[in-house]
Amino acid sequence: MARKKLVEHNALVQAIEMGTPQSEIMERFGFKTVPALKTAYYNGLVALGKIEDVNTKRKKKNVDTKIRVNGKGSLVIPKKLVDHLGIDPEDVFEVVKNSTGLELRKAERPPKTILRKRAQPPMPRKASNYSRLPN
Incomplete structure (x- = not known):
């Protein structure tokens, strides 16, 4: 050129x-x-500045809005669609079936439950431990 x-x-x-x-x-x-x-x-x-420049930018391609179900039964949402919709990977959805089809609704994320170990009762001492104690 x-x-x-x-x-x-x-x-x-x-x-x-x-x-x-x-x-x-x-x-x-x-x-x-x-x-x-x-x-x-x-x-x-x-x-x-007598005329405006021609717009040479390309139009953005439309995002494919199709979601599929894989062999394990999970819904697969394409990465481009996730970015376009602004979905966070941590978001939780509930699926509702209505007359027109399926509908995804954002659901509240259940609170994290922290499991703690139960306090165990003290172990009883054996007679052999008592014999070692000084008088």
Whole structure:
């Protein structure tokens, strides 16, 4: 791809708006082809704020909203859909069946239960332990 030619935008736009012949403008600014001149003119208009630049950004692709059930019976939600919906990996859902199909509703996460060991009664001493004690 050819390098972008550095041109004084204001001078180029003025020359074209004054009606200077195309061949003279090309010779004066050093353009070899008409498309190069047109591109420089367009870039000059954009740089001076006379026209708006063309939007060259690509549209975002639609996210596939299909969820499938794997062999173990788990619902598989694609990563792109999780990111698009803003679902946290720790979220809990309940599934509700209605007339139109299935519905996922966010459910409250059950509180964590901490299991503690029961206090064990002290072990009784054996007679042999008593014999070792000093009198």
